[in-house]
Amino acid sequence: MKLSILDQSPIISGHSAAQAIAETLRLARRADELGYHRYWLAEHHAIAALADPCPEILLARLGAETRRIRVGTGGVLLPYYSAFKVAEVFRMLEALYPGRIDLGIGRAPGGDQRTARAVGGGHREGVGGPFSPSADAEQFPQQVWELIGYLDGTLPEDHPNRRVRVQPEVKTAPEVWLLGSSDYSGLLAAQLGVRFSFAHFINAQGGDVVMRAYKERFQARSRDTAGPSPREAGAHTALCCFVICAATDDEAERLARVVDLRRLHMALNQDLPVPTLAEAEKRSFSKEELQYVRGQRARAVVGSPGSCKEKLRQLAATFSADELMVLTITGDYATRLESYQLLARAFDLA
Numbered sequence: 001m002k003l004s005i006l007d008q009s010p011i012i013s014g015h016s017a018a019q020a021i022a023e024t025l026r027l028a029r030r031a032d033e034l035g036y037h038r039y040w041l042a043e044h045h046a047i048a049a050l051a052d053p054c055p056e057i058l059l060a061r062l063g064a065e066t067r068r069i070r071v072g073t074g075g076v077l078l079p080y081y082s083a084f085k086v087a088e089v090f091r092m093l094e095a096l097y098p099g100r101i102d103l104g105i106g107r108a109p110g111g112d113q114r115t116a117r118a119v120g121g122g123h124r125e126g127v128g129g130p131f132s133p134s135a136d137a138e139q140f141p142q143q144v145w146e147l148i149g150y151l152d153g154t155l156p157e158d159h160p161n162r163r164v165r166v167q168p169e170v171k172t173a174p175e176v177w178l179l180g181s182s183d184y185s186g187l188l189a190a191q192l193g194v195r196f197s198f199a200h201f202i203n204a205q206g207g208d209v210v211m212r213a214y215k216e217r218f219q220a221r222s223r224d225t226a227g228p229s230p231r232e233a234g235a236h237t238a239l240c241c242f243v244i245c246a247a248t249d250d251e252a253e254r255l256a257r258v259v260d261l262r263r264l265h266m267a268l269n270q271d272l273p274v275p276t277l278a279e280a281e282k283r284s285f286s287k288e289e290l291q292y293v294r295g296q297r298a299r300a301v302v303g304s305p306g307s308c309k310e311k312l313r314q315l316a317a318t319f320s321a322d323e324l325m326v327l328t329i330t331g332d333y334a335t336r337l338e339s340y341q342l343l344a345r346a347f348d349l350a
Contacts, residue, residue, distance in 0.1 A: 034341065090174050175195060183210045190220075242327050
């Protein structure tokens with residue numbers, strides 16, 4: 001089973017955004033040594049706990065800091081941008097690091113509606129405002145289709161930009177992944193014949209059905225078009241899980257208190273950095289708050305290396321996942337790094 005990393009560049013209380021980005025580079029170098037398969041960077045805007053609004057820029061540095069591991073985005077929030085510009089950015093990255101670049105694409109706003117309007121420059125405003133469900137449903141599939149066409153040089157003859165030159169002109173192209181936590185992106189990925197990653201750390205319910213539907217529709221599409229996808233020989237899935245791994249189950253549970261408090265902050269619309277473990281241990285929960293955080297634990301795998309390995313393998317089997325991707329946030333960067341190191345040993349990645 002291939003194991004990969006999703007990094008949101010968390011800003012832990014008492015640390016700066018610059019420190020968080022430095023820790024991302026440090027973790028990427030170590031992941032390369034440990035044998036992780038991919039390292040993805042997420043895009044978020046105007047969130048005090050997360051430091052990376054432009055993963056495509058940090059990705060250029062990440063490629064230079066590593067040697068073997070695939071690097072990419074998880075993902076670029078395509079509705080904000082021109083499909084043509086994203087294609088050229090990722091062709092440039094592919095020219096720099098051929099055969100190592102992944103382009104993960106998402107459609108969520110990655111921040112509040114006011115921020116969405118600012119990032120998008122107002123060009124997405126319509127009847128429902130920026131990123132309204134109707135606007136997404138109408139424009140996002142077209143954007144993804146055009147992006148793939150620009151990357152592969154496959155736009156049809158009647159497309160108005162068919163003759164536009166996409167640079168740099170390179171022989172290879174990044175892998176394209178659609179990311180999602182519902183059936184929308186899964187079915188679109190099947191229709192377009194690209195890879196699909198399900199965000200279990202966002203939605204723990206129904207993802208197994210979404211993943212199976214993606215694979216079934218992908219194969220049906222291949223038969224309907226008399227062959228596999230132009231990009232992929234077959235359906236390919238990744239399951240992204242939130243994981244905290246420590247030497248013992250008890251220690252992992254202690255570290256997970258940070259995530260419990262972080263998720264409560266989010267539910268209460270409190271825009272704060274990731275709490276430290278000391279801050280989390282000082283915070284008492286009301287009966288209602290405790291019920292809420294316990295309900296969120298279905299989205300996380302917490303435990304010792306053996307326990308985490310068993311739970312992750314069970315999830316991979318349930319979801320028919322070809323790969324596993326791990327997101328870890330704790331109350332300090334040392335225990336976050338240690339969690340990934342313990343998992344790498346448990347899965348014999350080296």
